[in-house]
Amino acid sequence: MSEIFELKRLSAEGVDAALEKAQRYRLLGEPQEAESICLDVLAVSPLAASAAAQARATLILALSDQLGDDMSCFDEAMQVIADLGPYERAYYEGILCERRAKAIHRSGGFFAGSMAYEWFRRAMASFELASKTPARPPGNEDALLRWNTCARVIMRHPECKPREEDTSEPYLE
Numbered sequence: 001m002s003e004i005f006e007l008k009r010l011s012a013e014g015v016d017a018a019l020e021k022a023q024r025y026r027l028l029g030e031p032q033e034a035e036s037i038c039l040d041v042l043a044v045s046p047l048a049a050s051a052a053a054q055a056r057a058t059l060i061l062a063l064s065d066q067l068g069d070d071m072s073c074f075d076e077a078m079q080v081i082a083d084l085g086p087y088e089r090a091y092y093e094g095i096l097c098e099r100r101a102k103a104i105h106r107s108g109g110f111f112a113g114s115m116a117y118e119w120f121r122r123a124m125a126s127f128e129l130a131s132k133t134p135a136r137p138p139g140n141e142d143a144l145l146r147w148n149t150c151a152r153v154i155m156r157h158p159e160c161k162p163r164e165e166d167t168s169e170p171y172l173e
Helices: 011-025 031-042 049-065 070-082 086-107 112-132 142-156
Strands: none
Touching: 011 031, 011 070, 031 049, 031 070, 031 142, 049 070, 049 086, 070 142, 112 142
16 A cells, blocks of 8 residues: 655745746656646635646646656546637647657557557547637647648658558358
């Protein structure tokens, strides 16, 4: 049985510096540290809406950075996404699906190409939805750029294709 600790509380004055640190840890390839900091920030009460939004976005990205090592991070990040507005929900769901596709593709498993294809297509559908959402910030083309990235990955990797249906007759003795 693992030990249970009472976590230390971050002060409201420490939120901005903590969010900067979380960004830095992500850039350093330490997503678990960034995740922990974001959870500490989100526990601060009261928390400014802008800080909460930044903490949620960084938390989602930190969790998605861990895909490949731990696919359960996908479900955790999807729970955080549920609290976002329509544009952000669609956009970050696209990010998660794209990163899951890349992790599956890198794994090189038996059906990795077709499974990655399905996740890339799911990401593209989310990016398409985000780009058409009325809540999309004017001039923000991030969803379009991500859609194009997914399309290019599929076009460059012939193994990323839909799963072929088995139409052969079963062998009977």
